Amino acid sequence: MALDRWIALIFVTFCCVYGYAAFFTMDQLLPPFMQRNPVWPSTFPKVLAVAGLIVGLIVLFGVEKPDDAEGEPDATDINYRNLSEYKTGQALMLLGLMVLYALMLRPAGFLISTTVFLVAGSAILGERKFHIMIPVAMLATGFVWYLVQEVLGIFLRPFPFFMGM
Numbered sequence: 724m725a726l727d728r729w730i731a732l733i734f735v736t737f738c739c740v741y742g743y744a745a746f747f748t749m750d751q752l753l754p755p756f757m758q759r760n761p762v763w764p765s766t767f768p769k770v771l772a773v774a775g776l777i778v779g780l781i782v783l784f785g786v787e788k789p790d791d792a793e794g795e796p797d798a799t800d801i802n803y804r805n806l807s808e809y810k811t812g813q814a815l816m817l818l819g820l821m822v823l824y825a826l827m828l829r830p831a832g833f834l835i836s837t838t839v840f841l842v843a844g845s846a847i848l849g850e851r852k853f854h855i856m857i858p859v860a861m862l863a864t865g866f867v868w869y870l871v872q873e874v875l876g877i878f879l880r881p882f883p884f885f886m887g888m
Contacts, residue, residue, distance in 0.1 A: 742772030
């Protein structure tokens, strides 16, 4: 079985577990007044689980590939024998950066941690124009913070905890 089908099998398994949680465990503790609503807190997880299951099964059963693709693998296919040719180092560094971002979000605040994450992530991906990258990251971070804080009304700590704001 090809690598993309193994990944699809893992994805389908994850969607099944996620779907079980969405369909059978999330709605048990709803108060009675919410049980009559047409949209529940579990509606979006249910849609995600079903959509993920459908997409995963399409890849798993090879429905998206034409029938004449049984011969030599295409250049766009993932070849597990040549994993060293892929940029796995960049992918692992981005995953580590995401974990570090999640850990630093509360202590460093949204503005600093998100700006550093965007600049460091784009530097890992190969961007070297720091004079453009830093202002764009600061502008995007400030815009997202304003939307979440002011428009949506969700508190998002903008600065580090020691600044007391």
